[in-house]
Amino acid sequence: MKALMDQANIAKKAQDEVEEKAGVAKAIAKVFEAEKKEADAKMIEAQKELQDALAIKEAEIKVADEKAYVEGVADVKEDYKKQPYINWKEQGLVNEVRDQGGCECCWAIVGCAAVEALYNIKYQCMELFQLAPQELINCVKKEAKVCFRSSINEGFRYARQYGIRRELDCPFKAQKQHCLSKEIHRPALRIKSFKNIDKEDEAGIIEVLKQQPIGAGIVVTEKLKNYKESLFPLSGIYEALDWRCKSRPSCHISGWMWDG
Structure with a gap:
């Protein structure tokens, strides 16, 4: 009888260990999932910041190009006036x-x-x-x-x-x-x-x-x-x-x- 009890205890202990490990694995999975969601959110935020920065830079380049064009036209007109x-x-x-x-x-x-x-x-x-x-x-x-x-x-x-x-x-x-x-x-x-x-x-x-x-x-x-x-x-x-x-x-x- 005692031998059967010992075997039952051993089996229960093994089961508890399995369940404990499964719980740890689930906890780790949740941590990974949370970290992934956080990383994805940061990536989306970074991409938005990059797009905003590129839009600002593109606007700055456009303004600079328009300014250069106007200045270039003015230079051409001055050249015309020298030899019209x-x-x-x-x-x-x-x-x-x-x-x-x-x-x-x-x-x-x-x-x-x-x-x-x-x-x-x-x-x-x-x-x-x-x-x-x-x-x-x-x-x-x-x-x-x-x-x-x-x-x-x-x-x-x-x-x-x-x-x-x-x-x-x-x-x-x-x-x-x-x-x-x-x-x-x-x-x-x-x-x-x-x-x-x-x-x-x-x-x-x-x-x-x-x-x-x-x-x-x-x-x-x-x-x-x-x-x-x-x-x-x-x-x-x-x-x-x-x-x-x-x-x-x-x-x-x-x-x-x-x-x-």
Whole structure:
């Protein structure tokens, strides 16, 4: 009988130990859970503080950018006032405007005009140097059968790789013709490089115009169309542009005027 009692006591003691350990494990689990909730709360709070700080910093950067922009515009205006007007055409260093006729080749005409104008300015030519946009029409896309739309940059790339002939060697016909071999008529010049200017960089555009005319593209919008003669009072630009054009007509900018 005593042996049975001893065994029962041992079993009870073991059970108590198991239950005690289970209680400890539950307590530890609760502590871990509480610590996790506290850590999550702190993480959420830290993330909110970070987001608030970033929002404040972004606002500060925006204010600084706006201030810099205003100051930059003011600097540009001051530069304009120092030299409020330049017109390379009036200085006799830009060739006459060409009529592209029914050939969509304004890109070729403008590309040549920009290069030849720089040449005329650099060497102060008494007799204006003139390149052949007809060669670009003929050779930029040899496989083309008719006039085609392209870009000023494509013309510049061709001039950099192959060079361009003079107008006398390849007269303008306003239609696609066969591309002649360079062995027959060697190019008059080859450009080394060209650079694109950010359309938003007004100061940069003006700085380049102080040195030479530039080629540009006009985005034809309804708003621009509605300006009509109020925007181009005596220039003839309004009549010259084909407002039906869905692409970006090229133009040759040969100066600027600051009016206020």
